Amino acid sequence: MVVVAAYAPTSQGDAALEAAIRDVAVTDRELLVASFPYADPFEGACCANAEEVQEAINRVSARMSHDERAYLETLKVRVREAGAESSRDIGDFLLRVAREENASVIVIGLRHSAPVGRLMLGQTVKRLLLEAPCPVLVTKD
Template sequence: MTILVGYLDTPEGRAALDAGIDEARLRQQPLVVVNSPRRGATVDDDMVDGDHVEQVRARARAAGVAVEVRQPLHGDSLAETFEALTAELGATLVVIGVRHRSPVGKLILGSTAQRILLDSQVPVLAVKAAH
């Protein structure tokens, strides 16, 4: 039983991390934080470095939550990566950050958050960043 959190160093990612820590503490379950760079990318701005990973770990541990940070490579579908991790870990909840996108933006770029919400076999908590 694990809480799975999608994390990027963005306001939405930080909101997801905070909500994931809260849920893990409330449910007394470990937390797995996923920061996944695209497979084959030589540079990926979404991937956090070792110091940042340690900050994420320290934040969870300070809340009394056991935490693991994973940075699996993903191909075209980050949603499939989340689904595989959900099954592997026996996750009971997935937490993701969401942001407002225009209908045209969703059409052109697709929506990973939408795919995770619709395809997940476990409940998904979608959180927005505070403004």
């Protein structure tokens, strides 16, 4: 079974990556990082590649226990980038990846919000919760 972590280089992406790594460390599943387009102020729209994802893994692993970091040494991480042919809709991309990979869970990061905004989830999150073929783990940055 595969854990799909939604990733873009933001604090929400880091939160999703960290939660996904902790999940695979306990469940011994495979980790697939679904890298979706984000707006870079200098480059425009781009996706994090495998090297950038590995840098993010190294960054979030600093907050993990010694045992979790040791497990990371043995973990093989796959990265799937949303290509140019991919829909611009992040929800479409994540749902497609989850179905094609027979995901056991999708892990996404959610922006920390004020108490008033806690009940108002974004459209992409709502769609994933309703249409995903597997459980969706939502974590805050």
